[in-house]
Amino acid sequence: MSATFEVKPAPAAPAPAPGPTVRKPPRTSRRTQARRSLRRHWQLYLLVVVPLAYFVIFKYVPITNAVIAFKNYSPIKGPWGSDWVGFRNFELFFQNPVFWTLVKNTFLLSVYTVLASFPIPIILAIALNEIRNGRFKKTVQLVTYAPYFISTVVVVSMTILVLSPRLGFVNDAIGLFGVPSIDFLGRPDYFRHIYVWSDVWQTTGYSAVIYLAALSGIDPALHESARIDGASRLQRILHVDLPGIMPTAVIILVLGVGNIMSIGFEKAFLLQNPLNTAQSEIIATYVYKTGLLNADFSMATAIGLFNSVINLFLLLAVNFAAKRITGNGLWS
């Protein structure tokens, strides 16, 4: 599919048409179409020059720069002039004792995030959809949506303050039950829970919006006939609402899995402290430390590349599976 839809053929050229004499083919070739489009709409092509340059420079040049993963990068020689070392950086990384810890931490953190932040917005959206439009519904939506707009730095600070052993209200609350106060961020075991649930707190309201849109797109006649057949509210949710939002849910799940290994650097890095690194060191934070703090550019790039490739592979695999199972995928 592409530009076979010329709105109308170019009008008889005012100047004598360049090139050979006018044939009258039933269909013009793509090349001719392109040339015509360029001549008539040169202003549109002019518009995209700068944005395209942006993508080339800041997205595609970095992809070619990633060649330094296979080199011993020297700032003087530049990415292409540096000496090849083959897969040595990768081998060194795989042999590094931290390798498995990093992969495990990244993987567990991401899977946990996807598992927790996938169903909860759906539940919220369905619950909101059940109650009649009114102030209560609006309030819940407005409030649950709000944390999405708060910056990661602030969310992490809030988390730290709220969980603080001396002053935070969580410890005050569990203190009421006689539990001694816990230094949540100092204990590696708690890191994943803190990360995931603060994430759920921040994004649930936002994600629910998409499902609410999908729910409002369900044909009311379906609900009506289900009611006439005597379906209860719960049955209608299970048999009308859930199937109705399936396509949306699948896309969101696929995207979530696609990010499974590229899990947010920002948050893990901010929540990290020397006490919890056993579980909080993930590939992204390690890349940052190797690359920018230790200035080992080649190694950091190799690790990042390893991550991106696994990511892409996971995304394609899940998209394929989703299409097979449900008929919906990211692209059709």
Next chain:
Amino acid sequence: MRETKTDRIFLIGVKIMLWIALILVALPLVYIVANSFSSPAAVSAGRVLLLPVEPSIRAYQEAFSDPLIMKGYLNSFIYAAGGTLISVTLTIAIAYPLSRRTFFGRNVIMSLLIFTMLFSGGLIPTYLVVQDLGMLNTRWAMVIPSAIGVWQVIIARTFFRSTIPDELYEAATIDGASDLRFLWSIVLPLSKPVIAVIALMYAIFQWNSYFDALIYLKDPGLYPLQIVLRNVLILNQFGGTGSQDLAQQLEQQQLANVLKYALIVISSLPVLIIYPFVARHFTKGVMVGAVKG
């Protein structure tokens, strides 16, 4: 049709659940605000829960008189305003042609853009580009490398395609309008809602971002608010010169505690103030973005 008994019970259950969700989300927010308006002593004793104790605006006075924090605030405004202007201009410049069926190669270009969402060179290769362009430690590093979001391009393109009919273009052409003229005088005025949405997305993204600053900026004079916040809130780098007596040190410590809460409120305020006004449009934008195409 009458609701059955089980349905009514179910509905009550749903409402209870929503109340719980509401409280869980709101509680930390209320807690932070309450603390920020309490006296430093009360905060340090952990006596504040939902209402300010010994109400005081001491923390806010302190925050607003701190040069580092104010500088960060100003920088963030510069980055948000400048970045949004650049981002919106570039996004429209690519989204509009991509929405036109007569634009040859639009599918190829779209695929190239979407690919960058799935695969990237990574942190260091991008850093090298920014370095080679001489942008390290300049304000440009904050607004240029993250100028265009593919998601925003998709939203804008979908909007143009679904609301600007081809007939309109043809009519304008007959009246002698060029493509640029048509975009400027007809498309843009008709597209105010979507422009507002993407401008807001970019502005909030820019206001909240700290990662670019962390890797590209060294000069504290260029730091945006989020980096200043990180230093104060998470790394605890604030105040406390060693030469004071004990009482003063204690007071400094208490002040530093309450200052954190005030800073959280101050930094989130601009975003949260505009949020209720734009939430509805924002929601539409999210929904457009969720539609495939």
